[in-house]
Each structure stands twice: as C-alpha cells, then as structure tokens.
Amino acid sequence: MLDDLLVVGFDLETQREVHIGDRPLEQWRTLGYGRRETVVCFYCWHGIDAPAGTKVPLLARGRIGGLVRPHFAHPAGMAPPRGHHRETVWHINAKNRLARWAAAQPNVAQVRMEQWTEQRNRRADVHVVLDDGARLALEAQRELITDELWQARHRDYAAAGVRDVWFMRPDTRIPHVLFAEGTPAWTLYHRDETAEARLGEPHERGPQWWTKDLCLFAPHHPPCAGDPVVRERFPLADLGLDADGVTFPPAMTERLAEQAARVRWEADQARRQQEQAERWRHEAATRPARPWKPTPLPPVRPVPRPADGGPFCEVCNRPLAEPLVRYGRHVLC
Structure with missing residues (x-):
C-alpha cells in the first residue's frame, strides 16, 4: 500500500x-x-x-x-x-507532510517538528504557531489509541494552551472519545495527498427540537459520539489552519453555512407555529362562557282540514278513514 x-x-x-x-x-x-x-x-x-x-x-x-x-x-x-514497518513509515511521512503543509499556510508564523510543550510533558509531532499567537499540535496517529491515553494527551495540551489536531492513519478506527470532547479527527492519505473529515448526519427532530442546539440538525463537524457519519475528502493543499484547527475549503464552508441557515429558518417557522397554537389555546381557555339559550322551535304549520269537518287523526291531524275513526289515529301514527 x-x-x-x-x-x-x-x-x-x-x-x-x-x-x-x-x-x-x-x-x-x-x-x-x-x-x-x-x-x-x-x-x-x-x-x-x-x-x-x-x-x-x-x-x-x-x-x-x-x-x-x-x-x-x-x-x-x-x-x-x-x-x-508500515506504521512507522506512515508516521514519519505524515509528520513531514503535515509540517510542509502547515509551513505553506499564509497565516503560519512557525513550524517545528517534535516540539515539547513548556511543561515538557507532551511532544507534538508538528508544533505550529499562527500569526495571531495561537498554538497547534498536529498529531499523526498511526494506531488505535485508548480513551484514557487520548484524554490524558488532550488535557495536557489544553493545560499548555495548545490546540491538538489529530490525523489518523488510513484503516485505523477513530475513537469516538474525540467526538465526545468536541475534537475533529482527520484521516491522512499519502497516496493522493488528501485528508478526510467525518461529519455527523443531522439528528432526528423530536418534540421542541427548535429549542436545542440547531447545529445538530444539519451536517455538523465534528460529529457527536455515536453519530452516523458522512465522509468528505479534500486535497490537503485546499485545507487551512486557524486557532480551532483545520479549516474547510471555501466551497465546503459555504455549503455547510447554507444547510445551517436552512435549519435555522425551519426552526423559526416551527417556533412561530408553536407560539400561534399556544396563543389560540390561551384565548380559548380565557374566553368568558356565554349563557345558554334554548334554540326556539320552528313554528308548526297547520294542516288544512276539509270543509266537511270529518274525523281527524289526533297525531298528524289528517282525515281518518271510516274504519280508523274508532281508534282516533292512523296505523303508523
């Protein structure tokens, strides 16, 4: 390989x-x-x-x-x-490639390999100082690392005021402890000089979803621990550096911004609909009750009677046939 x-x-x-x-x-x-x-x-x-x-x-x-x-x-x-040893070869190549890439960035003031922190408890594969004074540690990780070991390194760097940025060897599983700590992870490919990012897929929208962190309902970087992920691969030369780590190319940044703006618009619409429904319920609950009045019955239209004044049904008031006179009503009445 x-x-x-x-x-x-x-x-x-x-x-x-x-x-x-x-x-x-x-x-x-x-x-x-x-x-x-x-x-x-x-x-x-x-x-x-x-x-x-x-x-x-x-x-x-x-x-x-x-x-x-x-x-x-x-x-x-x-x-x-x-x-x-393949892993050793990859690691040394990765350090050299990352150092050259960082040195080519317009906002980088200094790049050093194998640089110790001031406390001398951590040695960065590639130590980078930006023009604004921010310090980064570019770490080329050639094998799976335990959660405890990574957390110890991460916290030591944080205590030294250094932002650690992790590049993994291809086919090496990325520990989700990085994502749990809000730290991105990249996969570095020497073959075509590219780096691959993992973005979390949008979370499912549940009740009152618009009251939560809206970034989670669009593709987000880094993903949350356990998220299904989408892989995005870029030429290393198209990526940049800032105080938070690696920056996406402008086209990718614009795409993510458009998706996030769409989610914010949908959240605003959902919030307005919820507020309108609550206003309607409040108005219905506070509206004074009207006194009940019976609905008047329609007037009874009199049935015209024959001029001879013969016997009539006591129910429908219509004339009765002779055999029904003794009963005073029609059979069906």
Missing part, C-alpha cells in the same frame, strides 16, 4: 529530513544512488529496522504523468530483509 511505503530521505549534507516533493526528480537523482549518494533512507540511517548509521542511498522513481506518484525507493536488495 503506497500510503505506508513512501520512503523519507535524509540529506547527509544538510542533516535534514527530505521528501520527494521538495525538489525536482532530476535533482534527487543527482544526489541519490549511483551518483553523489548524499540522500539516504531516513529510517535505515536512524536505526529503524536496521543498525543505526546504515547508509542506503535512495532512488528517485516516477515520471511526469505516470500512474505512480514520484517517490523514493531502496535500490534492489538494499532494503531491510522484511522491509520497514
């Missing part, structure tokens, strides 16, 4: 870590294997999976427009027998 196998170089002349993207390929080839051989494998030189001081000049591979991105590689037969 290329995310794990990108090799970091070490320049013996400058005594600094170097990355394939720092210079054109032809320059690296001049300094690498078979020529000057001053750019060697960082891991082998520093005793990672090999004796310290092992000098392995690197090859600069790749071509413009090729299927595989440019990268450093060991010459054939010169890598450690089992290769370098």
Whole structure:
C-alpha cells in the first residue's frame, strides 16, 4: 500500500529530513544512488529496522504523468530483509507532510517538528504557531489509541494552551472519545495527498427540537459520539489552519453555512407555529362562557282540514278513514 511505503530521505549534507516533493526528480537523482549518494533512507540511517548509521542511498522513481506518484525507493536488495514497518513509515511521512503543509499556510508564523510543550510533558509531532499567537499540535496517529491515553494527551495540551489536531492513519478506527470532547479527527492519505473529515448526519427532530442546539440538525463537524457519519475528502493543499484547527475549503464552508441557515429558518417557522397554537389555546381557555339559550322551535304549520269537518287523526291531524275513526289515529301514527 503506497500510503505506508513512501520512503523519507535524509540529506547527509544538510542533516535534514527530505521528501520527494521538495525538489525536482532530476535533482534527487543527482544526489541519490549511483551518483553523489548524499540522500539516504531516513529510517535505515536512524536505526529503524536496521543498525543505526546504515547508509542506503535512495532512488528517485516516477515520471511526469505516470500512474505512480514520484517517490523514493531502496535500490534492489538494499532494503531491510522484511522491509520497514508500515506504521512507522506512515508516521514519519505524515509528520513531514503535515509540517510542509502547515509551513505553506499564509497565516503560519512557525513550524517545528517534535516540539515539547513548556511543561515538557507532551511532544507534538508538528508544533505550529499562527500569526495571531495561537498554538497547534498536529498529531499523526498511526494506531488505535485508548480513551484514557487520548484524554490524558488532550488535557495536557489544553493545560499548555495548545490546540491538538489529530490525523489518523488510513484503516485505523477513530475513537469516538474525540467526538465526545468536541475534537475533529482527520484521516491522512499519502497516496493522493488528501485528508478526510467525518461529519455527523443531522439528528432526528423530536418534540421542541427548535429549542436545542440547531447545529445538530444539519451536517455538523465534528460529529457527536455515536453519530452516523458522512465522509468528505479534500486535497490537503485546499485545507487551512486557524486557532480551532483545520479549516474547510471555501466551497465546503459555504455549503455547510447554507444547510445551517436552512435549519435555522425551519426552526423559526416551527417556533412561530408553536407560539400561534399556544396563543389560540390561551384565548380559548380565557374566553368568558356565554349563557345558554334554548334554540326556539320552528313554528308548526297547520294542516288544512276539509270543509266537511270529518274525523281527524289526533297525531298528524289528517282525515281518518271510516274504519280508523274508532281508534282516533292512523296505523303508523
């Protein structure tokens, strides 16, 4: 997996870590294997999976427009027998990539790798100071971390006035303790130089939902612990930094703002409907009762009687046939 196998170089002349993207390929080839051989494998030189001081000049591979991105590689037969540990390779690459990315931000004043806090109880993978004085710790996390260990780091950084920002290795599960503490988590991909964010899906709207935090009823970042999530992936170069951590590209920020505005409008409508219903109920409850008056019966229209004044039904007042005279009413009356 290329995310794990990108090799970091070490320049013996400058005594600094170097990355394939720092210079054109032809320059690296001049300094690498078979020529000057001053750019060697960082891991082998520093005793990672090999004796310290092992000098392995690197090859600069790749071509413009090729299927595989440019990268450093060991010459054939010169890598450690089992290769370098994938998680270690990813972690060192991540630190270098994050440091270069942070240094390219227009509002960043200082970037240092492996910087201790003032209390010397935490060492940030990449320590960043912004123009406004805000301090960030960019942490490249290569494996699953326990809730207790993460909380200890998070609180130590907070006590030192440092905002910790977490970038996880691909295929590493993100502990939801980060989300419970309101901390975003990003996944960093070396292969295409992208970073992936997780946004919480909108919460279900229950009774009186408009009285709660309206941000939860739109896609929200970071998600709440246990939320179903939506993944959004961005080129690392399109992301920025501020005192709260990583910032989205303008198009994503605008999209989230539109969705949040829609939720606020719907909440306002629901609130108004609720207030109107409450006013109607209050008016109905406080309206004075009207005295009851019986509804007058319609007047009885007299049935015309025959001029001869014959016997009539005592119920319907209509003429009776001779056999019914003795009963005084019709059969059905």
